[in-house]
Amino acid sequence: MKGYTVQGDRILVTGGAGYIGSHTCKALAYAGYEPVVYDDLSNGHAEAVLWGPLVKGDVRDVDRLASTMSAHSISGVIHFAGLIEVGGSMRRPDLYWDHNVNGVAAVLSAMRQADVSRLIFSSTAAVYGTPAQPGLLSETDALGPINPYGDSKLAGERMIAASCNAFGLEAVALRYFNASGADPEGQIGEAHNPETHLIPLAIEAALSGQSLTVFGSDFPTPDGFCMRDYIHVADLARAHVLALGLDRIDGGFEAMNLGRGVGASVVEVIEAVGNACGRPPLHTIGPRRAGDPPMLVADPSRARARLEWRPEFDDLQTIIDTAVAWRRDRRFGVTSALPNAA
Ligand SMILES: NC(=O)c1ccc[n+]([C@@H]2O[C@H](COP(=O)([O-])OP(=O)(O)OC[C@H]3O[C@@H](n4cnc5c(N)ncnc54)[C@H](O)[C@@H]3O)[C@@H](O)[C@H]2O)c1
Structure with a gap:
């Protein structure tokens, strides 16, 4: 076989x-x-x-x-x-x-x-x-x-x-x-309902003027916010x-x-969403959620070696720009109310 x-x-x-x-x-x-x-x-x-x-x-x-x-x-x-x-x-x-x-x-x-x-x-x-x-x-x-x-x-x-x-x-x-992010040609993108991921929620907050709650600002990371890859x-x-x-x-x-092997904090994501949308998402800071690790960043060296794979979108702003472009011209999916959670 x-x-x-x-x-x-x-x-x-x-x-x-x-x-x-x-x-x-x-x-x-x-x-x-x-x-x-x-x-x-x-x-x-x-x-x-x-x-x-x-x-x-x-x-x-x-x-x-x-x-x-x-x-x-x-x-x-x-x-x-x-x-x-x-x-x-x-x-x-x-x-x-x-x-x-x-x-x-x-x-x-x-x-x-x-x-x-x-x-x-x-x-x-x-x-x-x-x-x-x-x-x-x-x-x-x-x-x-x-x-x-x-x-x-x-x-x-x-x-x-x-x-x-x-x-x-x-x-x-x-x-x-x-x-x-989303398909750079805009044919498809993220359309979860309900949405629970930070980037689309931050985009929704920036575009709608609603506020996003960020969980915790006292993590042992350089700026105190969770870092993800x-x-x-x-x-x-x-x-x-x-x-x-x-x-x-x-x-x-x-x-x-x-993963890219590079961490970005919640604040860096919020800033990049603000740049892409032309105005920053409103946000408030709530208490930490149980079970949120401070930092989750990949060592991607095995995939790089075995698959001869390198991320082509190796920059947070570019990734977020594709997500914002999709959200502005979305071909399917609905906007669910912004939950008071991210
Ligand atoms: N989105 C992320 O950041 C992320 C991170 C790590 C792992 N994953 C994994 O990647 C996979 C895809 O995630 P996604 O973000 O595209 O999710 P998604 O919800 O957009 O896609 C999952 C698809 O599975 C279908 N589905 C669910 N249950 C089914 C069932 N019983 N029978 C047939 N179809 C069913 C849904 O209709 C949906 O189209 C999941 O297995 C998830 O655990 C996602």
């Missing part, structure tokens, strides 16, 4: 109607692959499915997944579908385990049935939890999620690694740091295409961080 994929192959993209999935479909199409989106549209947008067919289905439905893989002669799978909110996972851990863990189990069973052997999995920096010390996080650092969302993604990684051992699957888990969604998308084409996956399973 061939593990790697080549141009012309059809790739099943679960969650391909969502934010990162739709950008990856565009990158796949430009690299000569044919993306087939599998999504229940619970949080995605049919308007974002522009580069191949959309199969509407639940990722926990093994039979439908397997028959879709066979019907479309799928050669590889990129699995994005799942629930993504840390706060939501604290309120409904059962739902997160159901969609995110049972979803992975179903994808693995269907791949086995349909004889598909290459899988790229959307993982997250949340698998690291709160780092023991400041610094760049590498894949060899301790894993210890601090919320059910992170637990469910780490459980997914472990189930995939075990399946690589058990039945010859080859998989890469890509641990994204903070996905941000913002990576452009088109750079994330390209990394998936490169991982699909790897001709060898060490030990059958590899995990790789995807």
